[in-house]
Amino acid sequence: MRLIIALYFFPLLFASRLPAQANTSAQTAEATVLMLENAWNQAVRLGESKTLQELFVDGLVYIDYDGEIMNKGQYLAHVQKFLLHPEYVVAESMQAHAYGQSVVVTGVYRKKGTKNGQPYALRERFVDTWIQQKGAWVCASSQSTLISH
């Protein structure tokens, strides 16, 4: 199983480490980041904290759907907790917009799981900000808001 996971993620991790080229097109940046968003979802489902470590800046700011704010360490610990409780994360839509050395991704997730002992099933809208750091695309902020209408 571990081998399958490693084979699945290897190209994605490789993509995140491609050297930044000055003439990298916005479309390439957007496609790379959308691929990393999918890698993030898979890593959350599988509890792959090593993969997740590589996806975020050390100064990550993560705001969950209930307003809880987490740093990188807290978010990784939070994901590990989910391992105890099966959950699914499905991206209904995702759009990326490149601005030079950053890409902003917006979209909608459907999620099901348990948080603080409470089961939940929800739809949330998210905005993630990715930046290039040492030639790799890494997520610097992520925020979710419940879709309540």
Next chain:
Amino acid sequence: MGKRAIGWGVLCLLALLAGAQEDARQSTGSKILAVESVWNQAEARGDIKALNLIFDESLVYVDEDGTMLTKAQFFARVKSAGSRPQSLVTPAMNVQIYGGTAIVTGTYHAGGVEKGKPFQRNGRFIDIWVYNNGVWLCVAAQATPISR
């Protein structure tokens, strides 16, 4: 000049550059936080002209109920006096700068009357700013109510 002296010179220069870079970062952070404050005031007044200078055309605005608005839709909402909070306070704000991208995080307290009923709401926000053609413009803004 000996090699050691050149070494010290380079170290001093690097320290000065690092200091200058830190000063520039702080200065940029202060400017962006000042514009955040202008934004709050402009939104409370319904001042579209001022808001137009703050946002990029591609703005994505995610409201507290998960509604996604474009720049035009956000402005239309601000113009409609009934949907504006009468008070909007942001007691805590922090800015992180990554080259030409700045991420502002903070908390807010909003109060007012909606559909004839008074409301008080607390939440967290992230605003994304991008440096383009000599100016910082907000490209994304999102609010999440604090429910725990």
